[in-house]
Amino acid sequence: MxxxxxxxxxxxxxxxxxxxxxxxxAKDTFRIRVPAPGIAARTLPGQFVMIRLSGRDAPLxxxxxxxxxxxxxxxxxxxxxxxxxVRKGALTTPLSQASVGTGVSLxxxxxxxxxxxxxxxLMIAAGGxxxxxxxxxxxxxxxxxxxxxxxxxxxxxxxxxxxxxxVRLIYGARTAAxxxxxDQFSAAGxxxxxxxxxxxxxxxxYVPDHLxxxxxxxxxxxxSSRIRVVTCGPEIMMRKVAEGCAERGIPxxxxxxxxxACGIGIxxxxxxxxxxxxxxxxDYKRTCVEGPIFEGSRIVW
Ligand SMILES: Cc1cc2nc3c(=O)[nH]c(=O)nc-3n(C[C@H](O)[C@H](O)[C@H](O)COP(=O)(O)OP(=O)(O)OC[C@H]3O[C@@H](n4cnc5c(N)ncnc54)[C@H](O)[C@@H]3O)c2cc1C
Ligand code: FES
Numbered sequence: 256m257x258x259x260x261x262x263x264x265x266x267x268x269x270x271x272x273x274x275x276x277x278x279x280x281a282k283d284t285f286r287i288r289v290p291a292p293g294i295a296a297r298t299l300p301g302q303f304v305m306i307r308l309s310g311r312d313a314p315l316x317x318x319x320x321x322x323x324x325x326x327x328x329x330x331x332x333x334x335x336x337x338x339x340x341v342r343k344g345a346l347t348t349p350l351s352q353a354s355v356g357t358g359v360s361l362x363x364x365x366x367x368x369x370x371x372x373x374x375x376x377l378m379i380a381a382g383g384x385x386x387x388x389x390x391x392x393x394x395x396x397x398x399x400x401x402x403x404x405x406x407x408x409x410x411x412x413x414x415x416x417x418x419x420x421x422v423r424l425i426y427g428a429r430t431a432a433x434x435x436x437x438d439q440f441s442a443a444g445x446x447x448x449x450x451x452x453x454x455x456x457x458x459x460x461y462v463p464d465h466l467x468x469x470x471x472x473x474x475x476x477x478x479s480s481r482i483r484v485v486t487c488g489p490e491i492m493m494r495k496v497a498e499g500c501a502e503r504g505i506p507x508x509x510x511x512x513x514x515x516a517c518g519i520g521i522x523x524x525x526x527x528x529x530x531x532x533x534x535x536x537x538d539y540k541r542t543c544v545e546g547p548i549f550e551g552s553r554i555v556w
Pocket of ligand 1: 511514
């Protein structure tokens with residue numbers, strides 16, 4: 256499935272569930288586990304859910320969270336989804352304080368997901384909480400596990416996993432205490448290269464600078480290597496990554512995080528300016544259904 260292709264409508268499930276785990280995984284960063292077998296069986300890397308706290312009027316509107324991991328039951332069947340979020344405002348503050356058993360409503364999986372174009376090296380550029388869609392992506396690219404129909408989900412079609420020779424994650428945060436999930440990325444077989452703005456972990460400096468230093472070196476050493484880049488994080492970071500890839504002729508997918516209200520294509524609160532092709536005029540696209548993954552060269556930043 257290529258980015259921008261709609262993949263939802265009849266496959267969305269609305270679930271009332273109860274939190275099975277709430278764990279602080281880094282400074283101000285939490286992981287929750289939500290039993291939702293139908294959503295877990297359908298989710299593809301890069302897709303997200305909308306979530307609300309049950310029985311609360313505020314916030315009235317759900318919030319989008321990328322699916323971080325899919326948890327299987329004792330029989331190996333998809334059982335729950337894990338979500339990772341940073342404590343910020345109206346939803347994430349009470350969610351970070353919620354206890355096991357707290358009721359939540361969620362609907363998903365939503366959005367299109369990353370494409371599975373074969374490559375020799377997948378380079379992932381993640382900044383801050385933009386790392387959340389990347390665990391499933393790395394597992395998929397390296398063939399560790401199958402997602403969606405290949406995992407026994409009820410959708411039609413099949414997604415082959417194991418489409419990248421290797422996966423390198425360039426993951427940056429403001430400071431070391433904010434880095435989350437590093438062990439899980441490494442356990443999935445990804446080559447993890449950290450950086451922090453203040454130099455407290457990994458290389459000092461910003462994700463795009465380290466991405467392109469690595470990428471240019473890789474191209475010098477292996478000129479015929481097919482490299483793809485995907486990115487998620489602050490908009491300024493994604494813009495630099497997308498523009499640097501366009502200059503070098505490297506395919507790049509970006510995961511847009513525009514604010515969303517419905518998540519299902521009705522309200523148009525989430526639009527981004529996107530071209531149909533390079534050089535063509537732009538139009539507004541709903542990132543909840545036509546995204547959140549787009550080819551970087553098509554975004555009007
Ligand atoms: C596709 C997609 C996937 C996403 N995935 C994730 C994910 O995996 N993890 C994650 O953490 N987030 C993710 N997000 C972002 C997430 O949807 C929320 O926007 C975010 O968690 C904040 O929600 P909130 O209700 O806690 O904050 P809100 O209350 O909505 O606040 C949002 C921002 O506005 C600021 N703000 C709030 N009130 C005020 C005010 N009165 N004046 C000034 N500023 C204010 C807050 O400080 C905060 O920076 C994703 C977004 C999208 C679109
Ligand atoms: S969030 Fe409503 S149309 Fe995208």
